[in-house]
Amino acid sequence: MARIIGGVASTHVPSIGKAIAENKQNDPYWRPFFRGFDYVHDWLAREKPNIAVVFYNDHGLNFFLDKLPTFAVGAADQYRNEDEGWGIPVSRAIAGHPALSWHIINGLVADEFDVTMCQDMLIDHAVTIPMALMWPGAAAAKASPAKPWPVRIVPVEINTVQHPLPSLARCLKLGRSVGRAIESYPENLRVMIVGTGGLSHQLDGKRAGFINKEFDRFCLDHVVGEPEVLTRYSIHDWVEQSGAQGVEFLNWMAMRGALTGQVSELHRNYHIPISNTAAATVVYENRKEAERKAA
Amino acid sequence: MKQDIAGTTLFDGEQAQKGFALNRMCYSFNSADNRAAFLKDEEGYCRKYGLTEDQRAAVKSRDVLAMITAGGNVYYLAKLAGIFGLNVQDIGAQQTGTTVEEFKAKLAAAGR
Numbered sequence: 001m002a003r004i005i006g007g008v009a010s011t012h013v014p015s016i017g018k019a020i021a022e023n024k025q026n027d028p029y030w031r032p033f034f035r036g037f038d039y040v041h042d043w044l045a046r047e048k049p050n051i052a053v054v055f056y057n058d059h060g061l062n063f064f065l066d067k068l069p070t071f072a073v074g075a076a077d078q079y080r081n082e083d084e085g086w087g088i089p090v091s092r093a094i095a096g097h098p099a100l101s102w103h104i105i106n107g108l109v110a111d112e113f114d115v116t117m118c119q120d121m122l123i124d125h126a127v128t129i130p131m132a133l134m135w136p137g138a139a140a141a142k143a144s145p146a147k148p149w150p151v152r153i154v155p156v157e158i159n160t161v162q163h164p165l166p167s168l169a170r171c172l173k174l175g176r177s178v179g180r181a182i183e184s185y186p187e188n189l190r191v192m193i194v195g196t197g198g199l200s201h202q203l204d205g206k207r208a209g210f211i212n213k214e215f216d217r218f219c220l221d222h223v224v225g226e227p228e229v230l231t232r233y234s235i236h237d238w239v240e241q242s243g244a245q246g247v248e249f250l251n252w253m254a255m256r257g258a259l260t261g262q263v264s265e266l267h268r269n270y271h272i273p274i275s276n277t278a279a280a281t282v283v284y285e286n287r288k289e290a291e292r293k294a295a
Numbered sequence: 296m297k298q299d300i301a302g303t304t305l306f307d308g309e310q311a312q313k314g315f316a317l318n319r320m321c322y323s324f325n326s327a328d329n330r331a332a333f334l335k336d337e338e339g340y341c342r343k344y345g346l347t348e349d350q351r352a353a354v355k356s357r358d359v360l361a362m363i364t365a366g367g368n369v370y371y372l373a374k375l376a377g378i379f380g381l382n383v384q385d386i387g388a389q390q391t392g393t394t395v396e397e398f399k400a401k402l403a404a405a406g407r
Contacts, residue, residue, distance in 0.1 A: 015382065059370040060322050060370050060374070061325060064319070064322045065315065065318055065322075065368070066319075082325065083325055084325055084374070085324040085325045085326075085330065085373075085374035085377050086374060086376075086377040086382075087377055161306065161368065161370060162306055162307070162308075162311050162368070163305050163307040202303070203369045203373070203383050203386070203387065204304065204359075204363055204369035204372075204390070205302045205303050205304055205363060205390060206301070206360070206390060206391060207300070207301060207302030207303050208302075208387040208391055209387050209391060209398055209401050209402055209405075210302075211402065211406075212405075213405060213406065236305075239300055239305065244306075244369075272402070272403070272405050273405065273406060275382070275384070276384065276402060278406075
């Protein structure tokens with residue numbers, strides 16, 4: 001059976017892509033952020049996931065405002081990135097796992113999440129940047145079957161662009177449904193869950209540059225053990241506390257929801273600012289009750 | 296009735312309807328050919344996408360707050376800003392009436 005080993009969440013600011021392309025990882029501005037991935041690399045090397053289910057939000061690459069799903073699930077055998085117009089290098093393609101995607105879609109719709117199903121879907125920086133941060137070697141390799149990414153992906157896209165957005169409670173439940181579906185999948189897979197974006201930031205309006213360190217800490221402290229506490233906030237409250245684009249935390253809530261066992265925080269890195277954003281990177285472990293008792 | 300959040304325009308159905316032409320034009324800037332076409336003939340490019348007068352004026356004056364008032368969504372506007380080599384600190388400074396250095400200093404101060 002497929003097993004959910006844990007989760008990683010990370011900021012996905014586009015300028016990270018430029019910093020990688022220009023080898024600025026050790027510059028004083030960037031080092032406090034990139035060093036947060038040293039632990040992630042060790043964890044990935046140890047845990048060896050072969051699937052990543054990635055909760056993210058598209059920023060106008062695959063979806064435009066003409067037809068904008070609230071939740072969309074990729075069911076492709078390959079996901080390409082393309083020019084997004086803001087000058088970050090185009091990532092190499094990432095392989096999918098269509099059978100697992102359809103299994104997750106079936107589970108979601110059975111649970112009354114009537115998702116958009118995408119057999120052809122471009123992935124934007126919100127997927128490719130966390131992938132490049134987690135597997136810098138694979139990201140840098142030229143497209144070649146000899147050097148594939150270590151994981152195949154199932155992208156799950158959440159609308160954080162056009163209001164009304166789904167609530168925090170809804171995204172937590174979405175994640176739980178995805179988690180249950182993964183655990184009922186018969187193939188022997190090691191699945192990690194990824195949530196991307198955030199934390200507090202605002203790009204638009206006279207309030208541009210808004211960052212809320214105290215609220216971010218509150219979120220990081222609660223999302224592990226009591227994510228329900230965060231569901232008391234409306235989207236409007238969230239914009240007020242976390243900034244207009246801080247709503248990307250919906251992806252973190254879904255990621256947390258998909259960790260269905262005993263969850264503990266193994267790693268946290270938090271740094272202000274990367275671009276206009278409070279940048280956070282976490283690793284959560286997900287253990288079954290039985291494993292926890294045995295440990 | 297919910298209180299407005301100062302300095303913040305929620306991109307909701309009303310804004311999405313108002314901004315459709317502008318955002319659609321900015322969406323086209325995912326393509327390098329379209330970015331070049333815009334630079335070559337900005338007026339003609341805006342006409343082709345049916346921008347309203349307010350949107351046209353906001354684009355012409357590179358005024359981000361006016362683009363938002365005219366329904367622009369920041370993720371799409373960032374693609375337009377990219378054509379001029381402007382990043383989100385540049386447009387943050389413009390929207391808040393500060394220099395880019397002041398804007399960056401404010402961001403750094405939020406971490407202390």
